[in-house]
Amino acid sequence: MKLSAKTSRISRYEEIIYQLFKEKAGEELSVYDVLSAINIDKQIIALRTVYRMIEQLQLKRKIYCSSLKDGTRYFMLTNYYYIEMTCRICGWKRKTISEVHCTYTGKPLMNFYVVGGQIDCSGLCQKCS
Numbered sequence: 001m002k003l004s005a006k007t008s009r010i011s012r013y014e015e016i017i018y019q020l021f022k023e024k025a026g027e028e029l030s031v032y033d034v035l036s037a038i039n040i041d042k043q044i045i046a047l048r049t050v051y052r053m054i055e056q057l058q059l060k061r062k063i064y065c066s067s068l069k070d071g072t073r074y075f076m077l078t079n080y081y082y083i084e085m086t087c088r089i090c091g092w093k094r095k096t097i098s099e100v101h102c103t104y105t106g107k108p109l110m111n112f113y114v115v116g117g118q119i120d121c122s123g124l125c126q127k128c129s
């Protein structure tokens with residue numbers, strides 16, 4: 001089965017919400033974060049519309065559900081990953097969110113559309129390198 005990107009037209013509200021995710025690239029947003037950020041700019045959108053637009057943006061692979069905390073789903077832009085870096089010498093650790101464009105050539109991921117996730121990196125910190 002070949003997975004093709006569904007890049008159908010984006011509605012006006014979807015565009016407003018997608019722009020917000022782009023402005024806040026590298027951040028996770030809940031439905032309520034989106035609702036309050038949009039309504040601050042006096043563009044009054046109902047909660048159920050925000051839910052619907054977030055579902056649509058997920059179907060179009062613009063954003064994905066990146067985590068679930070205390071029963072609240074958080075979303076971020078496709079291709080943004082949680083990255084945990086660990087120094088092999090001193091054990092220094094840092095967690096961040098960053099945009100990553102991976103090229104998968106191996107068989108396990110050939111028929112799998114990756115939207116994001118977590119990457120664990122092992123290496124040397126500034127002090128140890």
Ligand SMILES: [Zn+2]
Nearest residue numbers: 087090125128
């Ligand atoms: Zn180190």
